[in-house]
Amino acid sequence: MAHGDLEGIPQISITGYAAPSSDGFTPEAGRNHMFQFVDHLTWIEGRHSIKAGFDLRNIRYRGTAASLPRGAFAFTGQFSGNAVADYLLGDPFTAKIGYGEMTFWQRWSEFSSFVQDDFKILRISP
Secondary structure: OOHHHHOOOOEEEEOOOOOOOOOOEOOOEEEEEEEEEEEEEEEEEOOEEEEEEEEEEEEEEEEEEEEOOOOEEEEOOOOOOOHHHHHHHOOOOEEEOOOOEEEEEEEEEEEEEEEEEEEOOOOOOO
């Protein structure tokens, strides 16, 4: 994990209020592998020019991200009876920090196709 990944504020949650901080994960780093098969066909018959084709893609993604590298603090009001007061006093109910990276894999396929008919009203001979 690079030093730049650790910049920013920790994840902070205050009971009853929206979180004022980031999601707690480092920027994602990963690699895409895409396998693609594309083909098309043109058929001319009289005044019709028919074109058809398809595009098939199989995509594989492997990514890594660290969970809570900047830490996480939860303020619940356990100590003063008020979550905001606990935050201002600096007394979190829980404090965590993540040490490892998680790796995840995603795979999906995409398919698209088309058919097009160009019809000429007038036949023009060379």
